[in-house]
Amino acid sequence: DTAVSQTPKYLVTQMGNDKSIKCEQNLGHDTMYWYKQDSKKFLKIMFSYNNKELIINETVPNRFSPKSPDKAHLNLHINSLELGDSAVYFCASSQQGARLPDGYTFGSGTRLTVV
Amino acid sequence: DQQVKQNSPSLSVQEGRISILNCDYTNSMFDYFLWYKKYPAEGPTFLISISSIKDKNEDGRFTVFLNKSAKHLSLHIVPSQPGDSAVYFCAASASRGAQKLVFGQGTRLTINP
Numbered sequence: 001d002t003a004v005s006q007t008p009k010y011l012v013t014q015m016g017n018d019k020s021i022k023c024e025q026n027l028g029h030d031t032m033y034w035y036k037q038d039s040k041k042f043l044k045i046m047f048s049y050n051n052k053e054l055i056i057n058e059t060v061p062n063r064f065s066p067k068s069p070d071k072a073h074l075n076l077h078i079n080s081l082e083l084g085d086s087a088v089y090f091c092a093s094s095q096q097g098a099r100l101p102d103g104y105t106f107g108s109g110t111r112l113t114v115v
Numbered sequence: 116d117q118q119v120k121q122n123s124p125s126l127s128v129q130e131g132r133i134s135i136l137n138c139d140y141t142n143s144m145f146d147y148f149l150w151y152k153k154y155p156a157e158g159p160t161f162l163i164s165i166s167s168i169k170d171k172n173e174d175g176r177f178t179v180f181l182n183k184s185a186k187h188l189s190l191h192i193v194p195s196q197p198g199d200s201a202v203y204f205c206a207a208s209a210s211r212g213a214q215k216l217v218f219g220q221g222t223r224l225t226i227n228p
Binding site: 107109 | 124149156157160216219
């Protein structure tokens, strides 16, 4: 029933590991996003995909690689995890062209802790 | 360089009184502003928005004011209720370029009975 679902909700892992966070939306939206909430609590955009095409790629280390197999899914893969990657990662979706806030729906977040 | 700032990390208000949350921005290209509300372990949910062609938008107990010359907006909640206790994020977007929201760091509002 959940509109935007992320898994896992919590992720604790060691430095140097590779991990993935999955996101799925059932709203029929064509645009999906990854946001990172850092230690200072700012929500910052990382990536945006529209119909599986990357349209926003902020200054993010290339250890982070988004993958969009279809417009309902946007996964985030992180290689060689570092302590500074610890944060809460939010997935969101919207309908491109729809005037905000008509389609900006967030998932409940994934708390990543790197030890 | 944080383009949207909420300088009060927390605010405590008595139930029934007015809550005023503030937000400042620096980018003059922003033309649409939003407030999101976030409960613990949940994602932000949309609360209210305002376009730069307006200076006020009201929805029930929630009113957003925009002062373009000062690059400042505020959210008023009247009367405040215990269920309003949450973190409130201010966000902004520019009509040009890709659709994205720039968020502030949030203000934690606590409504005391």
